Amino acid sequence: MxxxxxxxxxxxxxxxxxxxxxxxxxxxxxxxxxxxxxxxPNVGEKSEVGLSLEEYKRYGRQMILPEIGIEGQMSLKRxxxxxxxxxxxxxxxxxxxxxxxxxxxxxxxxxxxxxxxxxxxxxxxxxxxxxxxxxxxxxxxxxxxxxxxxxxxxxxxxxxxxxxxxxxxxxxxxxxxxxxxxxxxxxxxxxxxxxxxxxxxxxxxxxxxxxxxxxxxxxxxxxxxxxxxxxxxxxxxxxxxxxxxxxxxxxxxxxxxxxxxxxxxxxxxxxxxxxxxxxxxxxxxxxxxxxxxxxxxxxxxxxxxxxxxxxxxxxxxxxxxxxxxxCGGSAGVRVLQPDERVSVAEYKRVMDSGVEHLLLDVRDRTQFGICQLAGSLSKFFHYALYTGLIRLDIPYTEFEASKYGDSEAGEIESKFQDQPKDRPVYVICRLGNDSQIVTRQLKEAGVFPNDRVFDIEGGITAWARSGVAGEFPEY
Ligand SMILES: [Zn+2]
CATH class of the missing domain: 3.40.50.720 (NAD(P)-binding Rossmann-like Domain)
Known part of the structure; x- marks a missing residue:
C-alpha cells in the first residue's frame, strides 16, 4: 500500500x-x-519598457480610457x-x-x-x-x-x-x-x-x-x-x-x-x-x-x-x-473521541444486521434531496451548527420555517421528537464535520442515551467513495 x-x-x-x-x-x-x-519610481515617465505595435492594438480599448492612458498601460507592463x-x-x-x-x-x-x-x-x-x-x-x-x-x-x-x-x-x-x-x-x-x-x-x-x-x-x-x-x-x-x-x-x-x-x-x-x-x-x-x-x-x-x-x-x-x-488546527473538525465514531463499513454492518436504530441525516434539505441513504431521517441542525447549541425549546428554527414552510418544518421536528429514545443513533452529513458537531451537541443535550450516539466518519462522501453499498453518487 x-x-x-x-x-x-x-x-x-x-x-x-x-x-x-x-x-x-x-x-x-x-x-x-x-x-x-x-x-x-518611474510611473508616468517614458521608460525602457516600450509597447510593440501589436500591444498598442491589443490594449487600445483600455488605453483610450482617461483612467489608464499610455502611462497606465506602462505601469501595468512594469x-x-x-x-x-x-x-x-x-x-x-x-x-x-x-x-x-x-x-x-x-x-x-x-x-x-x-x-x-x-x-x-x-x-x-x-x-x-x-x-x-x-x-x-x-x-x-x-x-x-x-x-x-x-x-x-x-x-x-x-x-x-x-x-x-x-x-x-x-x-x-x-x-x-x-x-x-x-x-x-x-x-x-x-x-x-x-x-x-x-x-x-x-x-x-x-x-x-x-x-x-x-x-x-x-x-x-x-x-x-x-x-x-x-x-x-x-x-x-x-x-x-x-x-x-x-x-x-x-x-x-x-x-x-x-x-x-x-x-x-x-x-x-x-x-x-x-x-x-x-x-x-x-x-x-x-x-x-x-x-x-x-x-x-x-x-x-x-x-x-x-x-x-x-x-x-x-x-x-x-x-x-x-x-x-x-487558526485552530488543520482542516477538518475534531470534536469526538475515536469510540464515538464509526466507519462507513461498520455502519453498513449495523444496517445489514437489522438492529433497530435511527440514522439521522443532518445535511440541509437541498442536499438531502440530491441523494440519501435508505431509512434515514432528515433533520438539519441549522441552529446547532451556527451557535454550537441544540435548543430543544425551539421546535424548529426560523431559518427552517422560512425555507420549508411552517408545516413541513413542524413535521420534520415532530418526526424527530417521536423517535424512540432507547435505540442507537447514527449521525451522518456530507463530509463528517457537521455530524461530529451535532453528535457532540446531542450528547450534551441528553436527547439520546449518551453512549449510544455515534458519528459516521467521512459522511455520505466516504459512503460513496468506499463503495460499501455499491454505486452511490458523490457530489
Ligand atoms: Zn494591522
Whole structure:
C-alpha cells in the first residue's frame, strides 16, 4: 500500500517536472528581477519598457480610457502581481490581469485540477483535469496573452517560502479559502510593503477589501480581523457550496482593484479601507462598509512601542508564528473521541444486521434531496451548527420555517421528537464535520442515551467513495 503510494508520488513529481520544463520552454524563462519599490519610481515617465505595435492594438480599448492612458498601460507592463490560489477567485482575476497586460504574473497553488472545480474555476478545463492548477492556468493565460511573464509556483505558500516568494512582487491577490494562509499573506505583505487585494466567497455571498493600501498607511487584515473565526465555523466550498458566478464576480472585482492600484488611481480616502459585500439573493446585492483605519496596537502593522510582540520577518521564518495553530488546527473538525465514531463499513454492518436504530441525516434539505441513504431521517441542525447549541425549546428554527414552510418544518421536528429514545443513533452529513458537531451537541443535550450516539466518519462522501453499498453518487 505504502509502496504504491510512494510510486504514485514519484510518478506525479516526475510528471510535474516534465510539465514545468515544457512550460518554461513555452513561456520563456521565468526570470525574476529584483523587486520594484512601491510605488514604482518611474510611473508616468517614458521608460525602457516600450509597447510593440501589436500591444498598442491589443490594449487600445483600455488605453483610450482617461483612467489608464499610455502611462497606465506602462505601469501595468512594469507591474509584478502574485495571485495566491488558482481557484474560483484566482482564475478570473488572473485572466483579466493577464489580458490587461501586467508585466509579470506569478501564480501559486499546490492543488491539481478536479472535475468539481470546473463550474467556477473558469480557466481550467475538462481536458486538464489531474494537472497542477498552476500549469493549467498558465496554459490558458499564455494563449490569452503571450506578453506577460508567467511565473509558476507549484507549492503551498508557507512560512518558509512566503517571504522569498512575495519579495518578487509589487501586489498580492489573496485568492485563498483558508484563514491561516490569509494571515500569512497579510503579515508578509505588511513586512514587504505591498498592498493586498483580498476577497472571499461562500454559497451565494462574497466580500472584497483592499488592505495595506497604500502600504504603511491603510489597515491590514489583522486590523480588521485580529482573531480568526472559530475553526469549526470555517466551511469551505466543498462543504458550504458555492455558486460559480458569485466567486467569479469577486475575482473579477479583485482584478479591477488591482488595475486601480497599479495605475495609481488615487485612493478615495487615504488610510481607510472599504469593504464591498455582495449577496446574490439580497434585495440590494451590493453594500459598502467603511472600515476603521489602522490599529496602533495591531501585531502586524502597529507601532512597535504599542505592541508587545510585533510580527517580524524573523518570527515568521523561525516558525515561531504557527498560523495553523493560531487558526485552530488543520482542516477538518475534531470534536469526538475515536469510540464515538464509526466507519462507513461498520455502519453498513449495523444496517445489514437489522438492529433497530435511527440514522439521522443532518445535511440541509437541498442536499438531502440530491441523494440519501435508505431509512434515514432528515433533520438539519441549522441552529446547532451556527451557535454550537441544540435548543430543544425551539421546535424548529426560523431559518427552517422560512425555507420549508411552517408545516413541513413542524413535521420534520415532530418526526424527530417521536423517535424512540432507547435505540442507537447514527449521525451522518456530507463530509463528517457537521455530524461530529451535532453528535457532540446531542450528547450534551441528553436527547439520546449518551453512549449510544455515534458519528459516521467521512459522511455520505466516504459512503460513496468506499463503495460499501455499491454505486452511490458523490457530489
Ligand atoms: Zn494591522
Amino acid at each position: 505504502e509502496t504504491s503510494l510512494k510510486a504514485e508520488n514519484e510518478a506525479l513529481k516526475k510528471r510535474i517536472s516534465e510539465l514545468e520544463a515544457q512550460l518554461a520552454n513555452r513561456i520563456g524563462h521565468a526570470s525574476v528581477s529584483s523587486r520594484q519599490s512601491y510605488p514604482p 507591474s509584478r502581481v502574485l495571485i495566491v490560489g488558482a481557484g474560483g477567485l484566482g482564475c478570473p482575476a488572473a485572466a483579466y490581469l493577464a489580458g490587461a497586460g501586467v508585466g509579470a504574473l506569478g501564480i501559486i497553488d499546490h492543488d491539481t485540477v478536479e472535475n468539481s472545480n470546473l463550474h467556477r474555476q473558469i480557466i481550467h478545463s475538462t481536458s486538464r483535469v489531474g494537472l497542477p492548477k498552476v500549469v493549467s492556468a498558465i496554459t490558458y493565460l499564455r494563449d490569452l496573452n503571450p506578453h506577460p511573464n508567467y511565473i509558476p509556483h507549484i507549492e503551498p505558500l508557507t512560512t518558509e517560502n512566503a517571504l522569498q516568494i512575495m519579495a518578487e512582487y509589487d501586489l498580492v491577490l489573496d485568492c485563498t479559502d483558508h484563514p491561516a494562509i490569509r494571515y500569512l499573506i497579510n503579515d508578509v505583505a505588511v513586512i514587504m510593503n505591498i498592498p493586498i487585494v483580498s476577497a472571499s466567497a461562500l454559497k451565494t455571498d462574497g466580500q472584497l477589501v483592499v488592505l495595506n493600501n497604500p502600504p504603511g498607511v491603510g489597515p491590514c487584515y489583522r486590523c480588521i480581523w485580529p482573531r480568526p473565526p472559530p475553526a469549526e465555523s470555517v466551511i469551505g466550498c466543498g462543504e458550504g457550496g458555492i455558486l460559480g458566478p458569485v466567486v467569479g464576480l469577486m475575482g473579477v472585482m479583485q482584478a479591477i482593484e488591482a488595475v486601480k492600484i497599479i495605475t495609481m488611481n488615487p485612493v478615495r480616502e487615504v488610510g481607510r479601507a472599504e469593504m464591498t459585500l455582495f449577496a446574490a439573493y439580497g434585495a440590494s446585492p451590493f453594500r459598502c462598509l467603511k472600515m476603521r483605519g489602522r490599529k496602533a496596537g495591531c501585531v502586524a502593522c502597529g507601532s512597535p512601542e504599542r505592541v508587545e510582540e510585533k510580527i517580524t520577518r524573523e518570527s515568521i521564518e523561525s516558525g515561531r508564528m504557527d498560523y495553523v495553530a493560531f
